[in-house]
Amino acid sequence: MSTIGNSQKGRKRRPRSHARPSAAAAALQGLRGARMTDVANLAKVSAMTVSRALRHPAIVDPETLKRIHGAIEATGYLPNRIAGSLASQRSNIVGLIVPSLRNSLFAETVKGVADTLGDAYDLLIADSGYVLDREEAAVAAFLSQRVCGIVLHNTKHTPRTRRMIQSAAIPCVETGNLVRCPIDMAASFSNHKAAYDMTAYLIGKGYKRIAFVSLPLDDNDRARERQSGYLGALKAHRRAIDRNIILESAPGLRGGAEALIELMKKRPRIDAVFLTGDVLATGALLEANRKGWRVPDDIAIAGSDDNELQEYVSPPLTSVRFPRYDIGCTAASMLLKRIDGVPSAERVVDLGFQIIPRAST
Amino acid sequence: MSTIGNSQKGRKRRPRSHARPSAAAAALQGLRGARMTDVANLAKVSAMTVSRALRHPAIVDPETLKRIHGAIEATGYLPNRIAGSLASQRSNIVGLIVPSLRNSLFAETVKGVADTLGDAYDLLIADSGYVLDREEAAVAAFLSQRVCGIVLHNTKHTPRTRRMIQSAAIPCVETGNLVRCPIDMAASFSNHKAAYDMTAYLIGKGYKRIAFVSLPLDDNDRARERQSGYLGALKAHRRAIDRNIILESAPGLRGGAEALIELMKKRPRIDAVFLTGDVLATGALLEANRKGWRVPDDIAIAGSDDNELQEYVSPPLTSVRFPRYDIGCTAASMLLKRIDGVPSAERVVDLGFQIIPRAST
DNA sequence: GCATTTTATGTTAGCGTTAACATTAGAGGG
DNA sequence: CCCTCTAATGTTAACGCTAACATAAAATGC
Incomplete structure (x- = not known):
């Protein structure tokens, strides 16, 4: 036999008619x-x-x-990764579910995840609209797609969501709140402690009647935790709790502005307000400026989720900074470690937060 | 033969050892x-x-x-959709590439796409970091994943990117700019016309020396188009073009603030500035407030990409509103139509824009 | 120099689903 | 009452790739 290679076999017949969309091209x-x-x-x-x-x-x-x-x-x-994944029984797609795709807060975490995953993995994203059943549907869709890992921003879930992820036995990281008992793993900060510390900071600054504004609490574990942190700090410092100055607000700048107006109308004696979530604090500050209320002399304003805007308004806002990008990076790297079979060091990683005092308090 | 069904066959032997990660559980x-x-x-x-x-x-x-x-x-x-997709030769995953996951502008479009796709399709997202080669890599990854459609925000691409998409013969919608010659389809607005119209509006208002600030032009077709729209309007109205008052700025509020400072230092005689892109205009306005420059008396400020913030600052900003959410919806529905084999009505859909005059000009 | 290991490549079978065709039982028609 | 037609389900063979095993040739050891 000579060393001549096999003759070119050419493409075999393909009996199945759907094989190629036979365009003229x-x-x-x-x-x-x-x-x-x-x-x-x-x-x-x-x-x-x-x-x-x-x-x-x-x-x-x-x-x-x-x-x-x-x-x-x-x-x-x-x-063809579809064929590859089927044959090798593993995929290179990570699924990520955030409450809202619109909110730039989540965008930071998404970016951290995407950057850390790099080129070797693709990222499937869905949006739960803050609704647990939609999260469940998204998880089911992802598991059908056989993702190799899941990142969830929310930490409250339907029982079926937990069950599906656990029985799929794929790595999962929750990022929205430092939960004590994650489905699998968690990388976050304590919303409770952040609100507690900010409230304590305001008390330390000498403010006597501190109002609290957050987004609606239902199905939102983060808002819930923050309110309980605020309440905890008041209790620890033996301050009275006045339910009239604890508000749930609509989202957006307008939500914050309206919350401030309502508070000032109802309880003119408040001397500080802590607005947590979304851009509420910025909305309140801009409204105070518009109304001519002096910040912090008439009313002190503190926010959370520090960003460039809070730093740039006048006066700049006291705020809590959350390491959202790092959280995304950490979540992704926890996932990757597990996928690579590295024995997981910790199931729950606390990335902390930082109080940034500025001129608004 | 009786009507008794086949006996339960039980799961067949699976010779391949990787079949199941045989955990005790x-x-x-x-x-x-x-x-x-x-x-x-x-x-x-x-x-x-x-x-x-x-x-x-x-x-x-x-x-x-x-x-x-x-x-x-x-x-x-x-x-198992992996197996299903392989067998049926079609997938239910749409790929989406934006220049930056951080930027909330793109988030609007992403949300529109996600909402329109609904539950039947999943969304794969990547981030090109404004770099054409990274877009190309993301497209290759998506095509490997055998997405059934692609949405690209950018409209400038490497030749290989165009070639890959075209020879994959899957539907593709470009959304960042109303491009005359899309890879396949486009849904957007004209950045050129938007900048032209805003400049003409400022001229109509009586401003004599109108500065222009945008993000860096390289690899950014949108910024390029907008600059040419600005220049076109000046020419059409027989105004002199002064290259000293045309700037490329860093992104972010700080970028806008710094651009305004530089302009005022260099050319105190300018009476208006049009900052387009990102949050530049808001940064400039906040800086003007901080410096005590009166807007619009000392300097008029116009922005683009209207959002709640531009409406809420004082004075509220004149701006151009782009239908970003609608663009996402339209892009997705164009994709879906093509996937469903509906003969495509139009390849390029202009969603227009809107000049919103407010107190800053 | 011959057994043994290493290196490079090939062969086979199957991943879990679906398109296409096959089959079966019952309905309808004259 | 036989023939055709429809409705419901089954059988077979891919989809394009990769794990596991098989093989062949070259390198190594003693």
Whole structure:
């Protein structure tokens, strides 16, 4: 037998009629959507060698590798990860669910996750609209898609959500709040402690009647935790709790502005207000400026979720800074470690927070 | 032959060792990750009937359907879309690439796409960091994942990006700018016309020396178009063009603030400035307030990409409003139509924009 | 120099689903 | 009462890739 390689076999018949959307262009341009065997034929190796060239190049002969890469170029081959995932029983897609895609808060965490995952993984994103059943639906969709890991911003879930993730046995990180008992893992900060510390800071500054404004509490564990932190700090410092100066507000600048107006109308004696969540504090401050109320002399305003805007308004806002980007990075790297089989050091990672005192208090 | 069904066959041997990550829990809890055949055995039908029950319930006997749904419940079966996509040669994943995940501008469009896609499709998101090669890499990754459609915010691409999408022959919508010659389709507004109109509006208001600030132009077709719109309006109104009052600025509130300071230092005679992109205009306004420059008497300020904040600052900012959410919705529905084989009405859809005059000009 | 290991590649079978075709039982028609 | 037609379900063979095992040739050891 001579050393002449196998003759080019050409593409085998494809009995199934749906095989290719046979556009005229396909016929003209030649093959569209080359498969691994096409590359293999061109490079005169078996499909398996092509697979190895892509996944474990170190164990393939450099000469062969070169031929294969040439063939990949020539055919415009793009590996089919659907087939790859099915065969190897693992995917390279991570799923991420946030309460709202609109809110730039979450965007920070998303960015951290995306940056840390890098090129090797893709990111599937869904939006629960702050509704637990929609989170459940998104989790089901992700698990159907066989994601290799899940990041959830919310930490309150339906029982079925927990059950599905646990029985899928894939890594999962919750990022919205430092929960004591995660589905699997958590990377976050304590919303309770953050609100507690900010309230204590205001008390320390000498404010006597401190109002509290947050987003609606239902299905929102973060807002709930923050309110309880505020209440805890008042109790610890033996301050009276006045339910009339604890508000749930609509989101947005307008929500914060309206909350401040309502508070000032009802209880003119309050001397400080802590607005937590979204951009409420900024809305309140802009409204105070518009009304001519002096901040902090007439009313002190403190916010949370520090951002460039809070730093740039006048007076700049006292706020709590949360390491949202880091949380995303940490969440992703916890996921990756688990996927790579590294024994998990900690299930719950506290990234902390920082009170930033500025001129508004 | 009696009517007794086949005996339960039980799960066949799985010779391949990687088949299941055999955790102790799996043994205890019973089967983990039921497959379609498991459901089929339990419901005493073939796998194909289960497949039909999920995909074309109308052609399955109601009684059978009930049994199958019972079996799905009992087994906790979640369809494996990887296998389904491979077999059916189509996926239900749409890919979306934005220049930055952090920027809440893009978040609006993302939300529009996500809302319109609904539950039937999943959304894969990547971030190009304003770098064309990263966009190309993301497109390659998406095509490997065999997405059924792509939305690109950017409208400038590497040749390979265009080629890959075109030869993959999947629908694609570009959303960042109303491009005359899209890869496939486009849904957007004209950045050129928006800047032209705003500049003309300022001229109409009687401003004589109008400065222009945008984000850096390289690889950013939007900024480029806007600058050319500004220049076009000046020319059309026979105004002199002064390159000294055309700036490229860093992003963020700080970028806008610094741009305003630089302009006022260099050319005190300017009477208006149009800052387009990101939050530049808001940064400039806040800086003017801080410096005690009266807006619009000392300097008029106009922005773009109207949002709640521009409406809430004092004085509220004149701005251009872009229908970003609608763009996302339209882009997604164009994609869906094409996926469903509806003959495409238009390849390029102009969603327009709106000049919002307020007290800052 | 021959057994043994290493290196490079090939072969086979299956991942879990679905398209296409096959089959079966019962309904309708004359 | 036989024939055709429809409705419901089953059977088979892919989809494009990769794990596991098989093989062949080259390198190594004693």
